[in-house]
Amino acid sequence: MSAASATSLSTGFLDPVRLMLTSMVALWILVACVLSTETTMPTQNMSHKERAELRDEARDMFYHAYNAYMANAYPADELMPLSCKGRYRGVTPSRGDMDDILGNFSMTLVDTLDTLVLLGDFTEFEHAVKLVIRDVQFDSDIIVSVFETNIRMVGGLLSAHILAEYLQKHADTMHWYKGELLELSRELGYRLLPAFNTSTGIPHARVNLRLGMKDPMLKKSRETCTACAGTILLEFAALSRLTGDPIFEVRAHAAMDALWKLRHRGSDLMGTVLNVHSGDWVRRDSGVGAGIDSYYEYLFKSYVLLGDDKYLARFNRHYNAVMKYVSEGPMLLDVLMHRPHAKSKNFMDSLLAFWPGLQVLSGDLKPAVQTHEMLYQVMQMHTFIPEAFTVDFQIHWGQHPLRPEFIESTYFLYRATGDHHYLQVGKRALKTLQQYAKVSCGYAAVNDVRTGKHEDRMDSFVLSETIKYLFLLFSDPQDLIINVDEFVFTTEAHLLPLSIAQLGNATFSFRQSDEHNVLDFMRTCPSSNKLFPEKVRKPLRNFISGSCPRTTAGKRLSALDFQASNADHLRAVYDMGITMVSIGDRSQGKVRLFHSFYNAKSHEEGEMGLQFMQEMLELTKMQSINQLAQLQAVAYATDEKAQDWIALMAGPSHFSPELIGDQFVEGEVLLAKPLRACDDKLENADEAKGKILVAERGDCTFVSKARLAQKVGAAALIVCDNVPGSSGETQPMFAMSGDGKDDVLIPVVFMYSVEYGKLSAVMQRRKQPLAVRVMQMVEFKRWQLAKAQRQNQTVAATQKPDKEL
Ligand code: DMJ
Numbered sequence: 001m002s003a004a005s006a007t008s009l010s011t012g013f014l015d016p017v018r019l020m021l022t023s024m025v026a027l028w029i030l031v032a033c034v035l036s037t038e039t040t041m042p043t044q045n046m047s048h049k050e051r052a053e054l055r056d057e058a059r060d061m062f063y064h065a066y067n068a069y070m071a072n073a074y075p076a077d078e079l080m081p082l083s084c085k086g087r088y089r090g091v092t093p094s095r096g097d098m099d100d101i102l103g104n105f106s107m108t109l110v111d112t113l114d115t116l117v118l119l120g121d122f123t124e125f126e127h128a129v130k131l132v133i134r135d136v137q138f139d140s141d142i143i144v145s146v147f148e149t150n151i152r153m154v155g156g157l158l159s160a161h162i163l164a165e166y167l168q169k170h171a172d173t174m175h176w177y178k179g180e181l182l183e184l185s186r187e188l189g190y191r192l193l194p195a196f197n198t199s200t201g202i203p204h205a206r207v208n209l210r211l212g213m214k215d216p217m218l219k220k221s222r223e224t225c226t227a228c229a230g231t232i233l234l235e236f237a238a239l240s241r242l243t244g245d246p247i248f249e250v251r252a253h254a255a256m257d258a259l260w261k262l263r264h265r266g267s268d269l270m271g272t273v274l275n276v277h278s279g280d281w282v283r284r285d286s287g288v289g290a291g292i293d294s295y296y297e298y299l300f301k302s303y304v305l306l307g308d309d310k311y312l313a314r315f316n317r318h319y320n321a322v323m324k325y326v327s328e329g330p331m332l333l334d335v336l337m338h339r340p341h342a343k344s345k346n347f348m349d350s351l352l353a354f355w356p357g358l359q360v361l362s363g364d365l366k367p368a369v370q371t372h373e374m375l376y377q378v379m380q381m382h383t384f385i386p387e388a389f390t391v392d393f394q395i396h397w398g399q400h401p402l403r404p405e406f407i408e409s410t411y412f413l414y415r416a417t418g419d420h421h422y423l424q425v426g427k428r429a430l431k432t433l434q435q436y437a438k439v440s441c442g443y444a445a446v447n448d449v450r451t452g453k454h455e456d457r458m459d460s461f462v463l464s465e466t467i468k469y470l471f472l473l474f475s476d477p478q479d480l481i482i483n484v485d486e487f488v489f490t491t492e493a494h495l496l497p498l499s500i501a502q503l504g505n506a507t508f509s510f511r512q513s514d515e516h517n518v519l520d521f522m523r524t525c526p527s528s529n530k531l532f533p534e535k536v537r538k539p540l541r542n543f544i545s546g547s548c549p550r551t552t553a554g555k556r557l558s559a560l561d562f563q564a565s566n567a568d569h570l571r572a573v574y575d576m577g578i579t580m581v582s583i584g585d586r587s588q589g590k591v592r593l594f595h596s597f598y599n600a601k602s603h604e605e606g607e608m609g610l611q612f613m614q615e616m617l618e619l620t621k622m623q624s625i626n627q628l629a630q631l632q633a634v635a636y637a638t639d640e641k642a643q644d645w646i647a648l649m650a651g652p653s654h655f656s657p658e659l660i661g662d663q664f665v666e667g668e669v670l671l672a673k674p675l676r677a678c679d680d681k682l683e684n685a686d687e688a689k690g691k692i693l694v695a696e697r698g699d700c701t702f703v704s705k706a707r708l709a710q711k712v713g714a715a716a717l718i719v720c721d722n723v724p725g726s727s728g729e730t731q732p733m734f735a736m737s738g739d740g741k742d743d744v745l746i747p748v749v750f751m752y753s754v755e756y757g758k759l760s761a762v763m764q765r766r767k768q769p770l771a772v773r774v775m776q777m778v779e780f781k782r783w784q785l786a787k788a789q790r791q792n793q794t795v796a797a798t799q800k801p802d803k804e805l
Contacts, residue, residue: 046423054427055474059119061433061443062467065458068442069108075135077107082456084441089142093678096704097739100145100206103153105136111152111460113160114495115468120481122167126174129164132157133180138188141210143217146195146203147228149188151294151492152460154235157185158242159494166482186243189236193251198276201254202229205276223282225740226270230259230295233302234490241503256302259295260314268321269337270295273740282742285344287326287334289352291740294491296322297358304361305488307501319362327367329561330374331391347396347734349388353405354491357412365416372413375406376425377563382449383432387737394732398448401457402437404465404493411473426473433466447698451723465493556608559615575601576609631733631777632659632749634718634759636770647780648759649728650718650749655703655738657747662783664775665747667692667715669763677705682712689713692772697750698722702736706744716747716774720756727754747774 065079073079076086086092089102101107109128116125161181167173194212195204205224208215233252240249262279263270272291273283288296296318303311325340326332332352334345353375359368378393379385385406388396407429414422436452437443443462444454477484487495557572564570573580577600578593595613600606633647652658659665670691673683677695682688693714695705702719709717719736728751736750751759763770 044424045420046427051423051474054423054430055471057434058430058467058471058474061430061438062115062119062463062471064438065442065463065467066112069458069463072441074109074131075106077102077104078460079108079442079458080456081439081442081444081458082454087457094680094700096678096700096707097741098701100143101148101152103138103142103144103149103209104140105138105153106132107152108458108460108463110136110156110160111464111492113156114163115464115471117160117163117167117481118468118495119471122171122173125160125163125167129160129174129177129181132160132184136184138184138191138209141208141215143206143208143215145228146192146205146207147225147231149192150232150235151490151494152464154185154188154192154239155490155492155494155496156464157181157188158235158238159490159496161185161242162497163482163495171481182242185239186245189239189248193247196251196255200276200279201251201258202274202276202279203232203251203255222275222277223273223741224276225273225291226259227272227290227292227294229255229274229276231298231491233298234305234488234496235494237302237306238496238500241500256299256311263318264337264340267325267337267340268317269325269335269340270318271337281337283740284337285334286337286340287345287348287352288322288332288355289334289349290737293351293354297354297491300358300362301488301490305496305498305500315362319364323364323367329558330367330370330563331560332371333391347388347390349397350385350400350403351405353385353403354408357405357409360409360412360416368409368413369417372406372409372425373563373566375409379406379429379432383436383452384446384449386449388734390732390734395450396732396734397737398450399446399455400449401445401455401459402433402443402462402466404461404469407466407469407473408493411469414473415477423473426470430470448723450726461492468493557612559612559619562612562616573609573612574599576605576612577601578609578612630735632747633773633775633777633780634749634751634755635773635775635780636759636762645780645784647777648751648755649733649777650751650755650774651728651733651735653702653706653736653738653744653748653750655736655742655748656706656717656744659747659775659779661776662779664773664779665692665716666771666773668769668771669694669718669759670714670769672696672705672709676700677708680708682708685712690715692716692718692774694718694720694756696720696722701739702748702750703738703741703744706738706746706748709748710744710746714746716749718749718751718756718774720751721753724753726752728752729754749774 068081068084069079072084073086076088078087079085080087080092087102089099089104110132113125113128113132116122116128158181161179164174164177164181165179168175168177191209191212192203192207194214195207197213198204202224204213204218204221205228206218206221207213208218213221233249233256236248236252240246258279259270262274262281267286269286270292271281271284271286274281283291286292296315299311299315299318302308303315321340322332325335328343332348332355333343335342336344356368356372356375359365359371375385378389381393382389382395382398384400385403386395386397387399387401390396407426410422410425410429413419414426433443437446437454439454442458445457445459447453447455472480472484482495484495486499487497490496557569557576562569562573570580577596577598579596579599580593593613593616595609597603597606597609600609630652632650632652634650635645635647638644638646668691670684670687670693672688672693672695675694675696676699677693678700688709689712691714693709693712693716695709695717697719705719706717731752733752734750736748738744759770759772
């Protein structure tokens with residue numbers, strides 16, 4: 001081996017096809033943060049004064065959003081901050097399944113009630129409670145999501161009820177209050193119960209508030225996500241214990257038991273989507289983000305709130321499995337529950353940012369610190385954490401609806417460590433919201449973090465969670481009106497007091513079932529068998545030992561763990577004899593790595609460096625192969641005889657059938673009218689049968705465009721980007737996400753603007769309609785190669801006789 005080894009790879013997605021075919025001559029890695037001066041935020045202590053100013057700024061943010069909602073949207077469920085009016089179900093143009101969150105029950109106000117108490121604004125709380133009692137009703141012929149209605153509405157009402165009673169006792173106010181909010185939550189609980197009538201006990205995903213499951217639209221309902229079914233127990237247990245009606249808690253425990261039985265017995269992992277009748281898994285991807293996140297959260301918090309050991313045992317079994325298979329250094333990458341050694345995705349979604357917070361609560365601080373750091377890099381790179389991002393931190397899905405998860409984890413990490421770094425991180429998150437999301441009428445979601453374009457949407461969790469956690473982060477716990485350590489935060493950040501456990505539940509016995517050997521969790525590290533609610537109540541600092549280690553002393557740094565912004569990692573890499581040379585535009589953050597034994601600190605470290613380079617190469621190769629396999633092609637003939645073909649690159653989707661091997665769909669291209677294809681029907685629906693429909697990204701979800709295309713009989717759908725100048729040549733291709741249902745049966749692909757521009761130019765040039773084939777890119781390449789070989793053989797064959805003559 002020569003002293004200087006040079007290898008090549010690219011962690012970007014720049015034409016994976018070209019990449020595969022190119023000989024590897026230099027080592028490239030995309031470490032956009034490494035050269036950025038912005039990454040080295042000083043971890044200096046924040047003065048008391050600055051912290052108090054930030055707390056006040058968080059309070060101002062709350063009122064800016066809350067007042068905008070109350071003045072312009074209430075009693076609507078949500079504020080539309082750009083049009084500055086309310087979003088009403090059945091009135092505001094539908095966004096498809098996304099609107100199942102809305103029930104015309106003043107969701108933002110209900111979701112926000114307990115934040116008013118935390119802010120110490122009893123006057124507004126009292127006023128808001130009166131409004132809710134006067135205005136909110138549930139007898140509507142509307143299908144709602146069981147999960148969302150439970151966490152936002154039932155949770156919001158219960159927490160507000162508890163705090164109203166608390167204020168009666170401790171603040172000598174609201175004496176008129178007689179438990180009306182609890183009655184509302186009981187009524188809503190009853191309206192959700194029909195969803196639990198399934199053979200497994202696992203609730204349906206959606207229910208009609210008035211008709212229960214008798215709504216004809218719900219006849220075919222069968223699929224739900226793990227988080228949807230497994231995020232009920234905290235609210236339903238509180239509901240049962242406060243009302244004395246056991247039915248809610250019984251149903252929620254049964255759902256949890258049924259879910260637990262569905263885990264993979266080998267890996268102890270769960271999938272993300274299942275059939276509520278058969279209990280069969282529909283999606284076996286297993287991670288900690290979308291579709292599964294709060295199931296794990298509720299296992300742990302159910303133990304904390306209710307004191308039932310079995311939930312801790314279950315949590316620990318899953319936790320060990322996640323740490324064994326899903327966790328890769330600071331990353332958390334989905335695997336298949338039944339094949340856990342293979343990663344099933346090369347991107348992460350932003351919902352998993354709650355995980356470090358949960359790890360803090362369960363006592364596993366070190367990986368929490370690491371994953372939080374990784375997420376912070378992503379945030380610094382893209383201003384906000386995009387909805388999904390790849391392992392090399394590229395944008396997979398650029399939306400950012402001002403989610404709370406990262407700030408939530410920052411809050412718990414600060415409470416656990418006291419490290420002012422987390423105050424600085426929170427400050428940056430706060431200032432970013434102020435600079436990029438604040439509009440005159442509230443805070444607007446970001447449609448694409450690349451362009452910063454706003455969306456006319458302010459989800460209720462912006463008030464109930466995002467700003468609440470910011471306010472808590474910058475507040476001194478002793479200044480708060482309640483002792484937050486005596487409460488469990490639900491997944492929607494509603495406060496449920498630990499004292500609920502003392503209310504008991506005569507109908508539910510906490511038995512130690514044989515499936516949960518207590519040894520299971522005594523063996524875990526950290527051992528959580530010593531964690532009991534009373535301990536959790538104590539300041540978190542008390543039960544988390546050790547400070548916050550950020551690197552693994554004495555252990556070899558692997559390529560997977562490497563963080564370009566981590567000074568210790570850079571030093572370790574340098575000691576291993578690896579030099580980084582920046583190339584091209586510094587803002588792209590591309591560097592070339594060189595390894596030399598001469599530069600290594602010791603021979604041993606030189607060997608480590610070599611291993612590091614090899615790992616980096618493998619990592620990149622793996623990514624390229626995965627990306628190549630997933631890449632789709634929209635191909636068309638350049639001449640009338642269809643001799644020569646060109647393929648434009650396109651991205652796949654998670655919700656439509658994959659075109660594998662020599663499968664393809666062929667048809668004439670037809671532009672949807674209107675192009676966004678978000679309405680219930682298309683103006684040119686009659687022409688669409690058998691065609692390859694084109695719709696533009698935006699206004700509604702990818703999957704709702706796909707459903708419309710399918711409805712009008714299109715053979716496939718191409719979604720073209722709405723960001724001018726975007727191209728698969730310069731940015732990573734991604735797979736469009738769906739909503740967990742698998743009812744789309746036609747292929748659906750995504751094209752960036754530049755590629756679509758080429759297609760569109762050809763369409764305009766041709767007098768005839770253009771026919772295209774949608775297929776796998778790899779297959780197109782193979783097809784081209786085979787054609788070229790055939791042509792060569794023909795040429796050779798025609799030349800042979802001549803030679804023989
Ligand atoms: C919230 O409604 C809850 O935190 C839920 O568990 C996940 N999604 C949103 C916030 O992103």
